[in-house]
Amino acid sequence: MLELKNITKSFGDTHVLNGISLTLADGQIMSILGPSGGGKTTLLNIILGITDATSGQILYNGEDLTQVPMEKRGFNIVFQDYALFPNLTAYENITYGLRNNPGISSEAEIKELISLLGLEEHLGKRIDELSGGQKQRVALARTLVMKPKLLLLDEPLSALDGVIKESIKAKIKQIVDQYKLTTIMVTHDPEEACTMSDRVLIINHGKIAQYDTPENIIEHPASDFVRKFILHQLEVKRNNIYSLFSEAEADSQAAAANGAPAHALAGQEA
C-alpha cells in the first residue's frame, strides 16, 4: 500500500501542494486530474523521488521512503515524451535498464511482455522509425522489464489518438491486472481518468478537491468545482456523442423512409 501523509511542497514563496494525504492499495490504478498548474506533476515527481517534499511522509508497505533516494525506491516512470534513446533499436531500449541489472526479468518474461505489447515486428527498428503508439509501447516495455513496485505514468496517452489510444489504454489495464501493478497516472482527461482508474485524485490549487472512486465522483461530486471540472467535461462529451448518433439515426430513418439503404446515406459499409 502506498501512503502519503500530509505532503506539502513550496518552490520559494510559491505553495504548490498543501496537505496531500491518501492511501492507494496494491494493484490499483490512481489517476491524478486537475487544472493546469495545480501540482499534478509535482506530486508524481515527489512520489518518484526526483523532487523532495517540503514536509510530509511517503510510505510504501509501511516503510518510510521520504528520505530514500529515487533509485532505491523501486518505483519507475514512463515520461510524457517517452525519453527513449534515439540511437538504439526498440529492443535495445527495452532491455537497456537490464544491462546493469541482469536477471530482473528473464528472457521468457521479456518475450512475454514484448508479445503482450505487440512489439515483435518492431524490435530491430530505430526509435525514429516508430509511430507515436509504438514508441509509447516501447517506453512501457522498457519500464515494465524492470518490474517496478509502483508504475508512474505522466500523461501516457496525450500524444495518441483514436484507435491507438483505446488499444494502449486496454494494454495498460491488462498489464496492470496481470502483474498486479500499483499504478499512478497523470492525465488531463476526465474520461480517461474515470474509465481507467480505481481511484481518481482531483487536485485544485495544490489541495485535494476529491479522492474517490470514479463512480462516487460522478454520483457524489464533493464540490461545485468537481461538478464543473469533471462532470461538465464528461457531459459535454456525452452530449456531443449522443447528438452525433442521433443525427446519424435521423439520417438513416430519413433514408429508410425514402427507400434508400440506410448505410448508403450514413456512409457505412454494408
Ligand SMILES: Nc1ncnc2c1ncn2[C@@H]1O[C@H](COP(=O)(O)OP(=O)(O)OP(=O)(O)O)[C@@H](O)[C@H]1O
Ligand atoms: N522546479 C520548479 N520551480 C519553481 N516552480 C515550479 C517548479 N516546478 C513546478 N513549479 C510550479 O508549480 C506549479 C505546479 O506545477 P505542476 O507541473 O506540478 O502542475 P501540473 O498540475 O502538473 O500542471 P500541467 O497540467 O500544466 O502539467 C506551477 O505553478 C509551476 O510553475
